[in-house]
Amino acid sequence: MKHPFQSYRQVFPVLSSHIHVGSCSQGAVSRQVSAAIEEYHRSLLQYGNNGELSMARLEEARAHFAKLIGAEPDEIAVLSSASEAIAGVATALPYVPGKEGIVYADTDFPTVGHIWQAQELFRDHIRCIPSIEGEVTIEQYKEHITEKTALVIASHVNYTHGFQQDLKSIAAIAHQNQALLFVDAYQSAGVIPVDVKAMGIDILVTGARKYMLGIPGVAFLYVSKDRIDRFKPRLTGWLGQELASRFDIAHPVPAVGTRRFESGLPSFISIFAANAALKLLLEIGVTNIQAYMSELLEFSVAYGSRKGLNIRIPYRGGTLPSLLAVEVADVTAVEMRLRSQNMIVSARKDVIRVAPHFYNTAEEIRRVMDELARIC
Ligand SMILES: Cc1ncc(COP(=O)(O)O)c(C=O)c1O
CATH class of the missing domain: 3.40.640.10 (Type I PLP-dependent aspartate aminotransferase-like (Major domain))
Structure with missing residues (x-):
């Protein structure tokens, strides 16, 4: 999958060391910020x-x-x-x-x-x-x-x-x-x-x-x-x-x-x-962001499901919105384990939320889903 915002990745320092898919909690901070x-x-x-x-x-x-x-x-x-x-x-x-x-x-x-x-x-x-x-x-x-x-x-x-x-x-x-x-x-x-x-x-x-x-x-x-x-x-x-x-x-x-x-x-x-x-x-435009995000989230659902993850999607068609909820047994432990691998996700109730933004790539999602599948 092509990443149309590749050149913007360098303005988010955290992306050089982490996979940041926790935007539902705190988005990545840019050099501009x-x-x-x-x-x-x-x-x-x-x-x-x-x-x-x-x-x-x-x-x-x-x-x-x-x-x-x-x-x-x-x-x-x-x-x-x-x-x-x-x-x-x-x-x-x-x-x-x-x-x-x-x-x-x-x-x-x-x-x-x-x-x-x-x-x-x-x-x-x-x-x-x-x-x-x-x-x-x-x-x-x-x-x-x-x-x-x-x-x-x-x-x-x-x-x-x-x-x-x-x-x-x-x-x-x-x-x-x-x-x-x-x-x-x-x-x-x-x-x-x-x-x-x-x-x-x-x-x-x-x-x-x-x-x-x-x-x-x-x-x-x-x-x-x-x-x-x-x-x-x-x-x-x-x-x-x-x-x-x-x-x-x-x-x-x-x-x-x-x-x-x-x-x-x-x-x-x-x-x-x-x-x-x-x-x-x-500058980037939210319409452009949504177009990429829906593609990225669709890929995430398909890939995660293939890996056997339970993704909770109360979803009636149209574009996928902003986050995916993956059902896991001990959410806090899973969040910590992913953090120890430099992957930022967000635990809420009984799910791990995977919430990408325009700066994330399909490869990053694949790695997070692989790790979740290994843990689950
Ligand atoms: C949908 C939604 N509404 C409201 C809040 C509360 O925001 P605040 O802490 O700024 O009051 C949150 C915080 O996570 C939220 O996700």
Whole structure:
């Protein structure tokens, strides 16, 4: 299989010594990201206060992410974690009696359940859809979303086994019921194209450290400009104000756009990293990445199955998304054993997740699958 991104491999130092297929947890760090972290560090050492440069990089990162998902910069808030973004939305959603239903699935990332169950006003109105063999069907969404639903939360790609959800259909059901669709794209953004407008997504969250190839400390929250007025953040602060520079303690006015969800100074070092990572992704193009990834994942499934591995794929045709889950007996021991062979995978529940990116080759996948087959 031809690797169209061979020349990019040299910008990821870890690839010279390791097989890195753990992007569902932490993507490989590029020289560009490393240089951006150094730029932050150097500017502090040289100028003492690097506020202007930091704010410039923050705005660049906001604009790059907006471009990645087909949004406008004013529709993006830059936060510190996906959990912070979800909590921000949960505490800003107006409570309307009779229209207070929250729908999510038992396969969503646990932080979703933790946050909504902590919301006293909403917690008795949660419908958590029980998955069927790891999948939540559109029929189930139809059954659980009603005219009482205020918000539907759905994962674009499942974090354990990689099932990709049909977001357009869920958006249609949500909108027929005057509910909003909130998408968790942490396991897709960076390798699967996302167009929030075309897909009917009202709110979206993702973080920088997985397939977006940054480091921990940055998450992006998109809220459509058509929906933003109904949100009055309670998790707020001076940077969420329309005019932070007025330093007016008495008259808070939330920012017009989604930056109203921001609070205080963010972790700039992570923002510098995210900005450089996003630049690289945009240069390569997520559509190109997806085309290669689906070929690579298909090869992985075919090769792994031939080797006798149990690959869990709740998959209904189309392109394979971003990760493969291989069933093994003792996931932590297997992850450690692979690490001792310089192979980075990610254990979750009862599976080893093999999560490549555009920089991986078929030969690397073959070697990981061979090792997994030897262990199993
Ligand atoms: C799909 C998904 N959503 C949310 C999270 C939580 O992200 P954070 O730690 O930034 O809150 C994760 C983390 O692994 C995830 O995989």
